[in-house]
Amino acid sequence: HIAELGSDVTDLEVGDRVVLNPGVPCGRCEYCLRGEDSLCIDYKILGEHLPGTYAERVAVAAKNALKIPTDLAFETAAAAPLAFMTAWRMLVTRAAIRPGEDVLILGAGAGIATASIQIAKLAGCTVYVTSSSDEKLQRAKELGADVLVNYKTMPWSKAIWELTGRRGVDVIVDHVGEATFKDSVRTLRKGGRILVPGATTGPMLELDARYLFWRQLSVLGSTMANQREFEEVMKLVFMGRLKPVVDRVFPLDQAREAHEYLTRGEQFGKVVLSIA
Structure with missing residues (x-):
């Protein structure tokens, strides 16, 4: 859920259920100006180059947040973007x-x-x-x-x-x-x-x-996607045409166990950490 908003954000509200585009382009280089976010000369990914979502709160640009349907579980939504x-x-x-x-x-x-x-x-x-x-x-x-x-x-x-x-x-x-x-x-x-x-x-x-x-x-x-591609594929997820596969859900305080599980290669699909 969105907990707080910047003063200039107009298309989102506190309490909205959202999923995040984990790609963070600079928005200024020649590739960003062409709409090719993932070719950005200073491209960053939440959790790799920037503090990620192994946390109860994370701050992102409003454009990275996409509202999700009320009937889509957070765990399913989290398994989709990357x-x-x-x-x-x-x-x-x-x-x-x-x-x-x-x-x-x-x-x-x-x-x-x-x-x-x-x-x-x-x-x-x-x-x-x-x-x-x-x-x-x-x-x-x-x-x-x-x-x-x-x-x-x-x-x-x-x-x-x-x-x-x-x-x-x-x-x-x-x-x-x-x-x-x-x-x-x-x-x-x-x-x-x-x-x-x-x-x-x-x-x-x-x-x-x-x-x-x-x-x-x-x-x-190939790596990641631009904003248009992100929204295209997430629309298909929201419609149920594409279905993220969640193998297991671990609580955040069991992140170590989740990583140990991944190293064994037993999973089919995504392993998700739950904040609640």
Whole structure:
């Protein structure tokens, strides 16, 4: 809830239920003036570059607060912005996915993966997912995934290659990084796009330039989103077309336990801290 307002804020009221856009651009550089917030030369993220929301109160610019429907739980709303705005920009703006395309999403249980599955499905794509857990794969199927690959049973790149008739997929979401990137590149069709929104296993990516130029591949980095993209994807969340996946909710004073839970990699979706 909003507890206090600055004197010049006119479109919000004390008591409003809101969700925050965690991206904080400078508003002055050439990229901000073009509306490309996440390319800002001094871009900051709440909780990474600025004090975050592991707190009972946080001060933000009014433009970062977006009112939420009365029937949307705070825990669900909190799980949406970071994952969904990142996945939306990455898939819709950067990769420009189209109906009928094959999209492979690595690591089905990650927050960005659960968002990407739903967005790719909403766009009319065939969605492939990988995981080492059959339980996570089944939950991914419930979100809309079409083809499930357990990489403990068979190397995922080989499985995808065979499942696509040795064509490869159009788009790959690889937030894993060092451990998977080489195989991701080899699993793309000619002219395919690989999306890199993170690198949880390490930042040094192996790339054979011959694959890149001969197969005419595109490697697209993507992070966060601009205000328009944030509002577009949150509108779909508010409408129920996209559904944030909350794995577990911990009270704020159990933040340590929440982080320990995350390090075990057992979650499917987002882990949320509750203030109340």
